[in-house]
Amino acid sequence: MFEPNEMQRDLIDAVSVFVKDLIGPTAEHDDAEERFRKEYIHQMGEQGLCGIATPEEYGGLGLGYLDYAMVLEEIAKVSASYAVSVAVTGLPQVILNQWGNEDQKQQWLPALAAGEHLGAFCLSEAGSGSDAASLKATAVREGDEYVLNGSKYWVTHGGYADVYMIMARTGGPGPRGISCFLVPGDAEGLSTGRKEQKMGMRASPTTEIVLDNVRIPAANLVGNEGDGFKVAMTALDSGRITIASIAVGTAQAALDVSGGYACERKQFGKPIIDFQGVGFMLADMATAIETSRMLVHKAAWLKDNGRDFSGTAAMAKVVATDAAMKVTTDAVQVMGGYGYCKDHPVERFMRDAKIMQIFEGTNQVQRIVISRHLKKAYTAPQG
Ligand SMILES: Cc1cc2nc3c(=O)[nH]c(=O)nc-3n(C[C@H](O)[C@H](O)[C@H](O)COP(=O)(O)OP(=O)(O)OC[C@H]3O[C@@H](n4cnc5c(N)ncnc54)[C@H](O)[C@@H]3O)c2cc1C
The missing domain is CATH 1.10.540.10 (Acyl-CoA dehydrogenase/oxidase, N-terminal domain)
Incomplete structure (x- = not known):
């Protein structure tokens, strides 16, 4: 590992x-x-x-x-x-x-x-992000088909995806009323709404997806009716490992660029890495990345070995994405004015890092997941 x-x-x-x-x-x-x-x-x-x-x-x-x-x-x-x-x-x-x-x-x-x-994954809506179980898009069964209506927000690959995995309501309020559907990108009635103008992750398309009487075969229901929320959560558990890995890569790239720069850039007659204020910043960046990577790998190892990985994946997402935000910000600091300008990629890394603390469950939501695991552990009968 x-x-x-x-x-x-x-x-x-x-x-x-x-x-x-x-x-x-x-x-x-x-x-x-x-x-x-x-x-x-x-x-x-x-x-x-x-x-x-x-x-x-x-x-x-x-x-x-x-x-x-x-x-x-x-x-x-x-x-x-x-x-x-x-x-x-x-x-x-x-x-x-x-x-x-x-x-x-x-x-x-x-x-x-x-x-x-x-592929694309459509859970969020304009009114339901963290509170995903309150989503409003509907799917109504008509004979051998489902008819989907509503709007999904912030869909990564919106307008480009060939397959949309869409969570929509087939029953009453709350998580048990949600089901999961496979919807082809060329389904009639599925269209791309507004395209988001973003701070970072700008080569990744993010749009609204509008569902206007989209008819799909009933065979495109994944799991049973009412399983949709559980389906989405199991995907997000694994997704946390992937986002955390991306955070580690982004942070490592920022360290590689700024560390190399700090060895070459001279001020007051010596490389800036030799000033303790800069050298210690780089040391903290390297330490945070290594810590993040270890935790990400542990979460992945637990998943690969059939163990409960949900709490560790949430920890990995918090640690790695918070580290990526700090490391990329510090990389800009190490490089001074050159870091802030587009001659070097660290300003892009810093803009890209921010969303990692937000999507696939914000880092506040990850802490809810972690604290629920703690509560379960501490209230379990002692044996
Ligand atoms: C670039 C981008 C790509 C995305 N891609 C996808 C995608 O492909 N598919 C998809 O389904 N979604 C996607 N999303 C949506 C993303 O998952 C949501 O933005 C995210 O879940 C947060 O929801 P929200 O923006 O509605 O914020 P809110 O839920 O409104 O939260 C606002 C703030 O309140 C805090 N908060 C909310 N509830 C609590 C609580 N109970 N306790 C403490 N704090 C709380 C949050 O942490 C946050 O800081 C994407 C978003 C972006 C920006």
Whole structure:
């Protein structure tokens, strides 16, 4: 767990070279222009990077979350936007692996795992973010079909996805009234609403998705009616590991750039790393990254070994994303005015880091998850 094995080392090296060549040359331009290139997902898919944890029989690599975490870290060092793309197109796969029936797995998984299809996960709405169980989009059964209406907010891959995993209400209020549906991107009545103008993660498209009498086969229900909230939460438990991995990659890239700069930049006749104020800042950054990585890897290891990982994944998300925000901010500080300007990527890393504390459950919500685990542990009968 603490050091990559030989297979993981080879995987990390191969991914590092591949994404630097593929995404590196356009990363700054696409951030400035808010441009998403779907073809990059196809190309990463051809290398197996879009279906790392999906079983081989459904077209994935059949590896574990520890391997997945290491791959996402490498992609994020170049572009957090595309690392998020890989993680988000992974969410419908996690759901199908855990909740899908055999027909659904055969129909939907291979194209997602191959990066031929882009996936999206639609839980949030304008009025329900953290309080996801109060969502209002509806799905009404009519014969062999469901008819979906409503609007989903902040959909990563909105307008680009081939498969939308949508949570909608089939029953009464609260979590038990929610169900999960597979909706093709070209379904009649599904359209893209407003596109968000964002502070960071600007190469990742985020839009509203409008559902206007969208008819889908009843066979596209995932799990049973009323399972939707549980389905979404199991996806988010795993998603926390992926976002935390992306945070580690973003922070590491910021340290690599600012650490190298601090060794070269001279003021008062010596490299600025030799001033204790700068050297200690870099030392704290490195320590925070290493701590985060350990916790992310532990959460992934627990998941891979069939253990309860939910609380540890929430801790990993809090620690790694808070660290990424601080590390990237400090990287700008280490580089002074040059760090604040677009000649270097650290200002992009800092803007990208902020959303990691917010999406896949804000870091306040993660603390709710952690405190619930604590309450359960401390109120369990002592034996
Ligand atoms: C770039 C981007 C991409 C996204 N991608 C997706 C996606 O693909 N799919 C999707 O479904 N959603 C997506 N989201 C939505 C994201 O998950 C939500 O923004 C997030 O869950 C927070 O919800 P909210 O924005 O409504 O904030 P709110 O829930 O309104 O929270 C506002 C503040 O109140 C705090 N708060 C709320 N409740 C509590 C509480 N009980 N205790 C303590 N503090 C609390 C929050 O922590 C936060 O600080 C995305 C958002 C962004 C910006």
